[in-house]
Structure formats: structure tokens, C-alpha cells
Amino acid sequence: MNTISPFETVLRGIAITLVILFFMFPIFWIVLMSFQTNATILQVPPSIFFEPTLQNYRGLITGQLVTDTSSLEIRFMSNLFNSLFLSTASVAVGLMLGVPAAYAFARLKFRGSEDIAFTLLSFRFAPPLLVLLPLTIYFQQLGLANTYGGLIWVYQLIVLPLILWIVRGYFEDIPADIEYAYRIAGHRWWTTFRKIALPLAGPGIAAAALLAFIFAWNNFVFALVLASADKQPVTVGALAFITASGVQYGQIAAGIILSIAPTFALALYAQRYLVEGLSLGAVKG
Amino acid sequence: MTVLLKLSGVDKFYGPVNKGVHAVQNINMDVMKGEIIALLGSSGCGKTSTLRMIAGFEETSRGTITLAGREVQALPPVRRNVAMAFEGYSLYPTVTVGENIAFALKAARLPTAEVEAKVREVTEMLEITDILDRYPTSVSGGQQQRASLARALIRDADLHLLDEPMGQLEPQLRTLLRGRIKHYIKERGLTAILVTHDQTEANALADRIAVMEGGVLQQFATPQTIKEAPANLFTGTFVGEPPMNVFAAEASDRDGQLQLDLGDGLHLTYAADAFAPDVRATLLARKQIMLGVRPYAVHRDTHGARAQVIANQWLGDQSHIAATFAQGTIVLVEHDRADVAVGDAIHVRLAPEDLHVFDKDTGTALSHGAQMA
Numbered sequence: 164m165n166t167i168s169p170f171e172t173v174l175r176g177i178a179i180t181l182v183i184l185f186f187m188f189p190i191f192w193i194v195l196m197s198f199q200t201n202a203t204i205l206q207v208p209p210s211i212f213f214e215p216t217l218q219n220y221r222g223l224i225t226g227q228l229v230t231d232t233s234s235l236e237i238r239f240m241s242n243l244f245n246s247l248f249l250s251t252a253s254v255a256v257g258l259m260l261g262v263p264a265a266y267a268f269a270r271l272k273f274r275g276s277e278d279i280a281f282t283l284l285s286f287r288f289a290p291p292l293l294v295l296l297p298l299t300i301y302f303q304q305l306g307l308a309n310t311y312g313g314l315i316w317v318y319q320l321i322v323l324p325l326i327l328w329i330v331r332g333y334f335e336d337i338p339a340d341i342e343y344a345y346r347i348a349g350h351r352w353w354t355t356f357r358k359i360a361l362p363l364a365g366p367g368i369a370a371a372a373l374l375a376f377i378f379a380w381n382n383f384v385f386a387l388v389l390a391s392a393d394k395q396p397v398t399v400g401a402l403a404f405i406t407a408s409g410v411q412y413g414q415i416a417a418g419i420i421l422s423i424a425p426t427f428a429l430a431l432y433a434q435r436y437l438v439e440g441l442s443l444g445a446v447k448g
Numbered sequence: 449m450t451v452l453l454k455l456s457g458v459d460k461f462y463g464p465v466n467k468g469v470h471a472v473q474n475i476n477m478d479v480m481k482g483e484i485i486a487l488l489g490s491s492g493c494g495k496t497s498t499l500r501m502i503a504g505f506e507e508t509s510r511g512t513i514t515l516a517g518r519e520v521q522a523l524p525p526v527r528r529n530v531a532m533a534f535e536g537y538s539l540y541p542t543v544t545v546g547e548n549i550a551f552a553l554k555a556a557r558l559p560t561a562e563v564e565a566k567v568r569e570v571t572e573m574l575e576i577t578d579i580l581d582r583y584p585t586s587v588s589g590g591q592q593q594r595a596s597l598a599r600a601l602i603r604d605a606d607l608h609l610l611d612e613p614m615g616q617l618e619p620q621l622r623t624l625l626r627g628r629i630k631h632y633i634k635e636r637g638l639t640a641i642l643v644t645h646d647q648t649e650a651n652a653l654a655d656r657i658a659v660m661e662g663g664v665l666q667q668f669a670t671p672q673t674i675k676e677a678p679a680n681l682f683t684g685t686f687v688g689e690p691p692m693n694v695f696a697a698e699a700s701d702r703d704g705q706l707q708l709d710l711g712d713g714l715h716l717t718y719a720a721d722a723f724a725p726d727v728r729a730t731l732l733a734r735k736q737i738m739l740g741v742r743p744y745a746v747h748r749d750t751h752g753a754r755a756q757v758i759a760n761q762w763l764g765d766q767s768h769i770a771a772t773f774a775q776g777t778i779v780l781v782e783h784d785r786a787d788v789a790v791g792d793a794i795h796v797r798l799a800p801e802d803l804h805v806f807d808k809d810t811g812t813a814l815s816h817g818a819q820m821a
């Protein structure tokens with residue numbers, strides 16, 4: 164039975180619209196900006212009526228940054244690819260290492276297991292710059308500086324603790340007896356892990372992977388210090404928009420739109436999967 | 449008959465040995481092939497811990513477990529060949545009830561037709577044929593419990609461990625299934641250990657009952673022996689409904705007769721030959737003893753000892769009368785409606801053959817009726 168009056172429904176609608184406007188406005192504004200030239204963006208007072216142009220997007224995709232005074236080469240598309248590659252690879256490595264580790268921490272209570280798990284989490288507390296200084300030197304000695312491998316390794320500092328702690332919680336929520344029931348029916352530990360634990364923790368693993376991907380994608384400082392131009396992700400590459408002849412707002416806006424698109428798409432896709440996963444048992448009945 | 453399962457000096461510590469919770473203490477037990485054993489005991493006494501050690505989910509802290517001729521305490525669960533119905537059901541949530549039940553058989557690559565026939569047989573027996581296509585989360589607790597029981601019973605294992613397999617069911621269904629399950633197990637010559645809180649169930653299903661308390665095996669015997677000759681005060685009072693009446697007494701020799709002084713000026717006097725000579729000698733030597741008598745064995749008799757009624761309940765098929773007696777309360781059961789009211793004085797007779805005598809300090813049984821324990 165619906166006890167909400169029509170009046171209340173309208174009020175709610177208005178409230179929700181206001182909240183959405185408040186949070187979405189910057190994004191909306193950036194979308195508008197991405198279709199304007201620097202000149203129209205900087206005009207006072209600003210106006211939402213303008214002649215849309217695709218010049219910013221064209222510039223980014225072709226790699227030619229055209230300003231009022233000069234033309235400059237920019238590697239936005241290769242930066243975007245780097246972001247995509249670094250984030251995906253980091254999450255993949257993080258999952259391969261983190262999920263089994265999370266399972267071990269959830270199921271095997273060995274001496275010092277809590278301490279080890281906490282130490283791994285504490286990587287998240289360390290100020291990145293503190294870690295970076297010695298790391299830079301080591302990486303140069305090891306020949307890891309400015310390699311994808313080295314970056315993916317460093318990205319584990321962001322990705323691994325996140326995956327480990329989220330997934331561990333999901334594994335702990337699976338009653339151990341479900342796994343025992345499977346093992347006693349003639350299955351080995353490894354099969355049980357694959358057939359029972361992994362599917363049941365699936366939604367949690369997906370959520371952790373998504374979060375880890377976003378964190379990796381948004382990372383700035385590791386890549387800034389450890390990668391040179393050809394390995395840089397968009398977060399660092401965006402610095403190129405600040406040119407000697409001014410800040411290229413239009414292109415920054417277009418760059419932002421292009422660089423949030425993958426995470427946005429991923430979030431939308433994963434959201435559907437997450438909801439499905441969580442309500443699986445109840446819906447299928 | 450061969451011994452299928454042998455527990456020798458089995459201990460369980462949760463946490464470090466000798467420091468952690470000592471949940472199971474030095475259990476020794478032989479289970480014959482084809483036997484049904486009931487594990488009976490109060491909550492937290494170590495029943496589940498014992499089963500889990502046999503299944504291999506908990507490490508055996510000390511001692512050995514021999515199953516079907518192999519020492520198994522160090523083997524992983526998969527190599528022990530036991531089936532288990534879990535206290536918390538633990539069905540796989542991602543597959544249907546039917547698939548849950550058939551899982552082990554399918555994994556063993558049995559022909560589909562045979563699997564289906566077995567599933568039909570066991571689910572018909574447990575009255576759950578109508579939920580086979582549903583998912584575990586969408587069926588009731590009692591249905592989940594029976595599905596979990598079916599998943600264990602369908603397997604052809606050396607030993608079946610059933611942890612409170614019918615706790616969620618209503619008494620009628622429980623009574624019905626009890627008979628069917630016993631038949632199913634006996635027909636196939638399976639061996640089962642079943643944990644239960646229900647004494648009727650233990651008596652009806654089990655060939656032998658293992659009574660546990662505080663992690664210690666108190667007695668392991670047939671239902672009849674446990675009723676007639678409880679090994680100690682705990683078993684005596686724990687098994688039997690309503691529980692055994694217990695009084696502290698002092699034994700003395702009075703002109704050749706045996707007198708039991710219950711305090712409060714109450715004496716029970718027995719003829720010199722009422723007890724075997726060794727029983728009589730023991731009682732007189734111990735002096736301070738605990739006296740137990742089952743409610744069914746307390747009879748009203750005008751020449752008996754005095755008691756004052758404090759409650760009289762008619763349960764539909766029997767009367768439970770409680771009366772103050774000596775320094776405590778005595779409960780007696782009569783099969784007809786008793787015409788006594790609260791406050792009435794009654795006289796009760798405790799026949800020597802119905803008396804159980806226990807050591808005052810250790811609770812160990814000294815004698816049952818006229819004979820030594």
C-alpha cells in the first residue's frame with residue numbers, strides 16, 4: 164500500500180531535482196565548455212548560448228593543440244591509452260594477488276595474520292610522496308623507472324590494499340560450513356575456492372575491482388614522478404593544457420569528458436552486475 | 449560386528465593446547481558398523497566439536513580417530529569419506545535445492561538416471577519433492593534443514609554425521625521422519641552419529657546413546673542401560689523426563705535395618721535384606737550419599753513418608769505431582785488423574801529396587817536398586 168500523498172511525491176521530486184542539479188552542475192558546465200572555444204568560455208558574463216564547436220575534441224583526437232597564437236602537439240590519446248592500460252593491468256594484477264590473499268586472511272587464522280593484513284592496509288596511510296623519493300632511486304637503479312611494469316608495480320600500493328580488505332570482508336561473510344559441505348562431498352581445496360568461494364564473493368570482487376580501477380585511474384603523483392611523457396596517464400598529461408599562452412579551458416573540458424567516460428561506462432555496467440549479483444538468490448526463486 | 453569408528457583419547461582445544469577452551473576432553477568411543485549413535489548433551493557441551501573433528505573441519509588437538517581401518521585425524525575432509533548434515537544447513541546458495549542434494553553424486557559422475565532415482569527416493573522420504581526447483585534462500589528453515597539432511601543421506605559414505613537434523617521440524621513431522629530415517633539407514637547398513645537435544649528422538653532412533661557434558665563423555669550405552677543404570681548423577685538427571693528426583697541422605701544401621709536420613713526429620717527404613725550385602729556395606733561405609741529416584745517410580749502409599757503437595761498438573765495422559773519432601777521437592781508421575789489438591793498431605797513410598805545411589809562428591813553411581821553399579 165502506498166501511503167505517500169501526491170503532494171509529498173511532488174515535494175520529493177523537487178528535492179531530488181535540486182540535489183541532482185547541485186551535484187551535476189559542474190559536470191554539466193564542463194560538458195558545455197567542451198563544446199566552446201576559449202574565447203566564448205572566458206567571455207564576461209558567461210552565457211549558455213553559444214555556437215557549439217567540435218574543435219576541442221578534434222584537437223585532442225588528432226593530437227594538434229591549436230591555440231590562438233600557436234599550434235602545439237599533444238599526446239592526449241596516448242595518455243588515455245596509458246591510463247586505460249595502467250589501470251586495467253594494475254587491477255588485474257591486484258586481483259590475482261589480492262583475491263587469494265584475501266581468502267587466506269579470511270579463512271586461515273594463523274599467527275600474525277592480523278598484523279600482516281593491517282600492514283598491507285597501512286600502505287594506504289603512507290603519504291605517497293614519502294614513498295616516492297626512495298622509490299625513484301631504486302627504480303632507476305633497477306631499470307624500472309619509466310616502464311609500464313614499474314608503474315603497475317607501484318600502482319599495487321593503491322590497488323592491492325583496497326582489493327584485499329574489501330574482498331576479505333566478502334569472504335568472511337560466506338559461512339565456512341558451505342565450503343566444508345562442498346569439501347566433504349569429495350572436492351579439494353582449490354576446487355572449493357573456485358566453485359564456491361569465488362562465485363559467492365563475486366559481487367564483492369566486482370565492487371572492489373571497480374573501486375580499485377577508479378583509484379588507479381585517478382592517480383596522479385606516482386605517474387608524475389615515475390613516468391615520462393610516453394607512459395603518462397591522462398591525469399598527468401592534462402598538465403600540457405597549461406601552455407605558455409594560457410590555459411586551454413575548452414580542451415581541458417573535452418579532455419575531462421573523454422577521460423571520465425571509461426570509468427563512467429564501467430561504473431554503469433558494473434552497477435547492473437552488482438545489483439544482479441546481490442539479489443541473485445532471492446530473485447530466481 | 450566390526451568397529452567402524454574409534455576415538456582414542458580425543459581432545460579439542462580452541463586456541464593453544466592446554467591453554468585455550470578445552471571443548472572436548474579425552475573422549476574414547478567405539479562405534480560399530482551399522483550402528484546409529486545419538487550424541488546427547490546440553491548446549492555447548494562439545495557435540496558439534498566432536499563431529500567436526502571426525503569430519504576433519506577442526507583439527508584434533510590430541511588423540512587418534514580411526515575410521516574404516518584408517519587413521520584419519522591428519523587427513524583432509526575430502527579423504528575421510530564421511531557425509532555430514534550441518535547444524536546451520538549450509539546449502540550452496542547459488543544452485544537449487546535439487547542440485548544441492550544431487551551435487552555429490554554428480555561430482556562422482558553417477559549416471560543421470562541413477563542420480564534422479566536416488567534424489568526422488570530421499571526427497572520423497574523427507575517430504576521435500578515440491579521444493580527441488582527452488583533456491584535455498586527462498587524455502588523455509590525446516591525445508592532447508594531437510595534438504596541438508598537429504599544431501600547427507602543420499603551419499604554412500606562410510607559414516608554419516610547428522611548435527612541436529614530435525615531441530616526445526618514440528619513434533620508430528622519429526623515423529624514421522626524419525627521412523628523413515630531409521631528405516632533408510634538400517635536398510636542400507638549405514639552408520640550414523642546424530643546430535644540431538646530430544647531424548648525421545650535419541651531413544652527412538654539410536655542403538656546407543658553417548659551422553660556428554662562439559663566436553664566429557666559421561667556414558668555411552670544403550671537407551672535402556674542409560675535409563676536403568678545411569679553411570680553418574682549427571683546422566684541420571686539429564687536423561688529422563690521429568691528428571692530424576694535427587695536427595696542428599698545419610699545411611700545408618702538401625703537394629704539391623706538400613707535407615708536413610710533425608711534431613712528434616714524424615715527417615716526411610718529398609719529391611720536388612722532389601723539390598724544385596726555389598727550394596728548395604730557400601731552405603732554404610734560411605735554414610736553420606738546422594739539418593740535418586742525416577743518420578744515414575746515414586747508411588748503413593750499410606751504407609752510411606754510424608755510429603756505436601758505444591759502442584760498437580762494433568763497433562764492429558766498423566767499427572768505430574770510436585771510435593772515438598774525432606775529438604776527439597778519430589779515429583780511423581782501417575783497415569784490417572786490424581787485426586788489431590790495443593791496443600792494436601794500425601795505419603796510416598798520409595799521402593800529399594802527403584803533407588804539409585806550416587807557418590808556424594810564425584811557423582812559416580814554406587815548402586816542401582818538392590819545391585820552394585
Ligand SMILES: Nc1ncnc2c1ncn2[C@@H]1O[C@H](COP(=O)(O)OP(=O)(O)OP(=O)(O)O)[C@@H](O)[C@H]1O
Nearest residue numbers: 462469471489490491492493494495496497498535
Ligand atoms: N570456533 C570456536 N572457537 C572457540 N570456542 C569454540 C569454538 N567453537 C565452539 N567453541 C566452544 O566449544 C564448546 C563446545 O561447542 P560445541 O559447538 O561443540 O557445542 P555443542 O554441544 O554442539 O552445542 P549446541 O548444542 O549448542 O550446538 C563451547 O563452549 C563453545 O563455546
Ligand SMILES: [Mg+2]
Nearest residue numbers: 495496497535
Ligand atoms: Mg552444536
